[in-house]
Amino acid sequence: MLHSNLLRLVARGSSSRLMSTATKLTTVEVNDETGIATLTMNRPPVNSQNVQLLLDLQASISEIENNKSRGLILTSAHSNVFSAGLDIFEMYNTDVERLRTVWTELQNVWIALYGTSLPTAAAINGHAPAGGCLLATACEYRVMRPNFLIGLNEAQLGIIAPKWLMSGFTNVLPKRVAERALTQGRMFTTQEAFEAGLVDEIASSKEEAVEKCAAFIGSFAKVNPLARGLTKLQFRADNIKEFEKIREKDVADFAALASSPEVQKVMGTYLENLKNKGKK
Numbered sequence: 280m281l282h283s284n285l286l287r288l289v290a291r292g293s294s295s296r297l298m299s300t301a302t303k304l305t306t307v308e309v310n311d312e313t314g315i316a317t318l319t320m321n322r323p324p325v326n327s328q329n330v331q332l333l334l335d336l337q338a339s340i341s342e343i344e345n346n347k348s349r350g351l352i353l354t355s356a357h358s359n360v361f362s363a364g365l366d367i368f369e370m371y372n373t374d375v376e377r378l379r380t381v382w383t384e385l386q387n388v389w390i391a392l393y394g395t396s397l398p399t400a401a402a403i404n405g406h407a408p409a410g411g412c413l414l415a416t417a418c419e420y421r422v423m424r425p426n427f428l429i430g431l432n433e434a435q436l437g438i439i440a441p442k443w444l445m446s447g448f449t450n451v452l453p454k455r456v457a458e459r460a461l462t463q464g465r466m467f468t469t470q471e472a473f474e475a476g477l478v479d480e481i482a483s484s485k486e487e488a489v490e491k492c493a494a495f496i497g498s499f500a501k502v503n504p505l506a507r508g509l510t511k512l513q514f515r516a517d518n519i520k521e522f523e524k525i526r527e528k529d530v531a532d533f534a535a536l537a538s539s540p541e542v543q544k545v546m547g548t549y550l551e552n553l554k555n556k557g558k559k
């Protein structure tokens with residue numbers, strides 16, 4: 280009953296409050312009737328994850344946890360990109376300390392999202408490569424618009440994704456599909472992602488994606504939130520424990536790898552290709 284009431288309210292497009300926007304790069308809006316918070320990334324043009332966006336995401340997740348929201352929907356303010364992953368410009372031609380900060384803040388966002396007891400869902404309204412896919416797979420449910428791409432393409436960039444970064448991905452895909460995709464650095468189309476189980480539903484618009492995410496969160500309306508949250512965290516405990524054991528070494532390993540001349544060269548070429556793409 281509660282669940283169907285919730286769905287009706289969602290469908291009617293009930294009013295919502297814009298909470299503190301934390302900063303300029305994310306906003307949090309709580310639907311007054313459903314109590315579900317929508318966290319929107321807004322760093323034009325592609326929500327590439329620089330340190331500021333990563334810090335703002337953490338602040339917004341904490342805000343949502345503290346304001347008694349019933350769940351969190353992550354989405355993007357842009358029409359064709361959910362998030363382009365880490366800001367490669369911020370990692371290119373920089374010092375080791377900056378690289379350590381970038382990676383530490385990426386870890387912090389991931390653990391905040393993966394490890395929250397709140398119900399979480401991603402309304403993937405555009406491309407979601409690398410760090411974009413990481414955020415989407417840290418959530419419990421994914422709804423994606425058609426004709427976009429999602430995946431962990433690190434292998435194509437000459438980078439080995441650490442285990443924690445793969446864990447959301449490997450949790451939702453059969454092992455052999457995940458292994459092949461990760462070793463190929465494969466980007467899935469929306470349809471392929473749906474067929475493989477990487478996304479749960481396809482929606483024709485962002486609004487529909489957000490509604491479907493809200494319906495997923497609404498499906499827990501009759502479940503005790505404490506029992507739900509603790510059950511979720513038991514499922515995730517092994518990944519979280521393993522991550523906590525290696526997190527400092529992982530920062531050092533990333534900074535050493537990303538600052539190496541070979542990887543800096545790959546980044547330079549990659550950035551050049553991205554810039555030239557726009558001129559073609």
Ligand SMILES: CC/C=C\CC/C=C/CC(=O)SCCNC(=O)CCNC(=O)[C@H](O)C(C)(C)COP(=O)(O)OP(=O)(O)OC[C@H]1O[C@@H](n2cnc3c(N)ncnc32)[C@H](O)[C@@H]1OP(=O)(O)O
Pocket residue numbers: 324325327359360362363364365366367368370406408409410411432433436438537542545546549553554556557
């Ligand atoms: C080499 C990396 C080495 C180490 C890092 C290890 C860590 C890995 C985790 C990561 O997250 S790495 C990031 C990986 N991300 C990607 O490979 C995505 C690259 N971007 C794209 O494929 C496309 O931009 C897109 C599919 C996301 C969107 O395509 P479209 O809508 O056609 O936009 P444009 O390609 O024209 O891009 C617009 C604008 O944005 C800039 N940009 C795109 N992605 C990034 C990024 N990740 N970091 C910084 N900047 C990015 C792009 O250069 C364009 O800039 P203009 O100034 O030319 O407008």
